[in-house]
Amino acid sequence: MSGKKNGSGKILYPDQATIHITQLEKYYIVPEREAGLRAAVGSLFRRKHREIKAVDGISFDILPGEMVGFLGPNGAGKTTTLKMLSGLLYPTAGEAIVLGHVPSRREKTFLRQITLVMGQRNQLAWDIPALDSYELNRAIYQIPRGEFKRTVDELIELLDLQDIVRKPVRNLSLGERMKAEIAGSLLHRPQVLFLDEPTIGLDVTMQRRIRAFIAEYNRRFGASVLLTSHYMADVVALCRRVIVIHHGRILYDGGLSGLVEKFSAQKTIVLTLPDSNIDLTSYGAVRSKDAGRVTLQVPKSETSRITAQLLADLPISDLTVEDPPIEEVIEHVFAQGAEAAA
Amino acid sequence: MKAMLDFYFTQMKMAIQQQIQYRVANYFYMIGMIAEPVIYLVVWSTVARAQGGSVGGYTPGDFAAYYIVWTLVRNMNIVLTPYVWENYIQRGELSMELLRPLHPLHATLAYFSGWKFVMIAMWLPIAAILTIVFQPTLNPQLWSIAAFAVALWGGYLVRFMLLWLLGMITFWTTRVSAFFELYFTLELLFSGRLVPLSLMPQWVQQVAAFLPFQWAFGFTIELLLGKLTPAQALYGLGAQVFWTLLGLFFVNLFWRAALRRFSAVGA
Numbered sequence: 001m002s003g004k005k006n007g008s009g010k011i012l013y014p015d016q017a018t019i020h021i022t023q024l025e026k027y028y029i030v031p032e033r034e035a036g037l038r039a040a041v042g043s044l045f046r047r048k049h050r051e052i053k054a055v056d057g058i059s060f061d062i063l064p065g066e067m068v069g070f071l072g073p074n075g076a077g078k079t080t081t082l083k084m085l086s087g088l089l090y091p092t093a094g095e096a097i098v099l100g101h102v103p104s105r106r107e108k109t110f111l112r113q114i115t116l117v118m119g120q121r122n123q124l125a126w127d128i129p130a131l132d133s134y135e136l137n138r139a140i141y142q143i144p145r146g147e148f149k150r151t152v153d154e155l156i157e158l159l160d161l162q163d164i165v166r167k168p169v170r171n172l173s174l175g176e177r178m179k180a181e182i183a184g185s186l187l188h189r190p191q192v193l194f195l196d197e198p199t200i201g202l203d204v205t206m207q208r209r210i211r212a213f214i215a216e217y218n219r220r221f222g223a224s225v226l227l228t229s230h231y232m233a234d235v236v237a238l239c240r241r242v243i244v245i246h247h248g249r250i251l252y253d254g255g256l257s258g259l260v261e262k263f264s265a266q267k268t269i270v271l272t273l274p275d276s277n278i279d280l281t282s283y284g285a286v287r288s289k290d291a292g293r294v295t296l297q298v299p300k301s302e303t304s305r306i307t308a309q310l311l312a313d314l315p316i317s318d319l320t321v322e323d324p325p326i327e328e329v330i331e332h333v334f335a336q337g338a339e340a341a342a
Numbered sequence: 343m344k345a346m347l348d349f350y351f352t353q354m355k356m357a358i359q360q361q362i363q364y365r366v367a368n369y370f371y372m373i374g375m376i377a378e379p380v381i382y383l384v385v386w387s388t389v390a391r392a393q394g395g396s397v398g399g400y401t402p403g404d405f406a407a408y409y410i411v412w413t414l415v416r417n418m419n420i421v422l423t424p425y426v427w428e429n430y431i432q433r434g435e436l437s438m439e440l441l442r443p444l445h446p447l448h449a450t451l452a453y454f455s456g457w458k459f460v461m462i463a464m465w466l467p468i469a470a471i472l473t474i475v476f477q478p479t480l481n482p483q484l485w486s487i488a489a490f491a492v493a494l495w496g497g498y499l500v501r502f503m504l505l506w507l508l509g510m511i512t513f514w515t516t517r518v519s520a521f522f523e524l525y526f527t528l529e530l531l532f533s534g535r536l537v538p539l540s541l542m543p544q545w546v547q548q549v550a551a552f553l554p555f556q557w558a559f560g561f562t563i564e565l566l567l568g569k570l571t572p573a574q575a576l577y578g579l580g581a582q583v584f585w586t587l588l589g590l591f592f593v594n595l596f597w598r599a600a601l602r603r604f605s606a607v608g609a
Contacts, residue, residue: 088437090602111442128359128360138352
């Protein structure tokens with residue numbers, strides 16, 4: 001049996017991984033025509049189709065208990081991948097195994113062990129309290145009543161849902177609803193969580209709360225988590241490993257720190273000076289100036305030389321060298337991916 | 343089996359809770375639905391009186407009974423229409439159902455079953471008013487009341503399976519409403535919905551015998567009206583079982599192919 005390395009360099013085999021995918025592909029055939037009446041009439045006689053490669057031969061493994069950030073711009077193939085892994089979509093080609101099951105077979109034992117939370121989709125009934133929808137989930141997943149009660153109480157406490165679960169869902173704020181949705185998705189204690197933008201549209205406090213909850217769930221139950229989010233704070237807080245996908249292909253699979261190392265050609269130098277009006281453009285690109293605090297961006301390879309020169313030339317009271325913000329690095333990765341694909 | 347019963351009971355309970363929230367909408371829906379049989383009733387009663395008191399053995403009192411029972415049967419055979427299927431897929435609701443370790447057919451079947459209890463409770467005062475206004479002639483025997491109670495649910499299952507199959511066309515074409523319009527026309531003609539089947543031309547009755555529509559409509563009504571013998575009642579109940587199982591067979595046959603297709607339509 002052939003093994004392969006994950007981001008931490010560990011050799012993985014399919015039977016050790018919770019999620020194992022090899023050369024997974026999903027292509028869509030979509031009709032295509034120009035705008036206008038003439039094109040509409042023309043399409044009656046000659047229909048044009050185009051093949052869209054939503055996922056184009058990706059491979060990775062995820063270990064039990066591992067939390068992995070799945071990053072990519074809109075249309076990169078993240079959600080399509082999650083849907084294939086949760087059994088909603090049939091792959092065009094390739095192999096996917098989750099918890100020892102082929103997801104597209106949609107076996108009940110498989111569906112009982114996974115959950116897919118989509119930030120923009122509802123699973124709770126709109127007009128009745130979430131507790132009633134939870135009761136339905138108890139019956140669907142055949143959760144013994146004692147265990148169900150314990151889990152509900154636990155989730156209510158962890159997510160601070162005491163008042164929320166007794167109100168009709170339509171009366172909840174977005175953040176409250178999302179918390180109630182997440183609790184509903186975890187009642188059957190899934191071993192694999194596919195989280196697609198679970199914090200979308202939420203305020204910072206609520207995002208933090210949901211992050212802390214996901215981390216706690218992972219710690220308590222050893223569940224594997226594959227998380228997509230446009231909020232890098234989610235990924236930084238939860239995932240040591242990230243997989244970056246663009247145009248259906250994997251650009252990077254490894255540690256979050258390695259991503260910065262690999263893709264950022266820049267470093268950030270933050271200086272504190274008595275006078276921030278000094279011209280520093282000869283040292284690097286000035287990114288901001290604020291009350292004696294100046295942020296410079298310099299080429300990574302030049303960092304030591306420029307730092308030494310700054311300290312020698314200027315009356316600096318404080319100097320720090322930092323990696324650029326992760327959002328910038330990701331933006332840079334996506335831009336590189338787009339160029340490579342163009 | 344116990345787990346499935348638990349699910350059906352819970353889902354039906356939830357449907358009742360939800361539909362009670364929509365009580366006003368449900369009432370208006372029902373009032374709109376009752377306009378249809380009342381028009382048929384007024385027209386056929388007038389024709390019966392003009393022809394000396396009856397048409398094909400139906401007196402105005404028989405017509406009143408037919409169309410008042412019609413309103414109950416119609417409420418009982420409300421199912422997920424193909425119109426809703428379009429939204430069901432496009433809005434991603436089916437995706438959420440498919441993530442559960444249970445065929446979505448069970449969830450819908452149980453949900454609509456629960457809804458019936460709300461509709462029946464709301465129907466009772468309307469039936470009372472229609473009875474006072476139109477004076478139906480209805481003297482059912484005990485056995486036909488019992489058979490009617492079973493046939494009401496049998497008719498629901500027949501129509502449920504037929505429209506579920508029709509709705510599954512949505513996996514292949516995004517606009518299934520046109521098919522439903524065709525279905526509706528056939529149902530109107532061959533089910534006893536428009537007029538008792540015995541008043542239709544002979545050829546319509548002969549064709550209807552090979553189609554499923556009357557088992558979800560006219561058969562159930564005629565059962566309570568005492569128009570059928572016990573043997574005919576048994577045959578009709580058997581036909582309901584046959585058409586339900588045939589529908590289920592085709593749902594199972596096409597379901598996997600439909601889900602493969604689902605990938606391409608959207609989730």
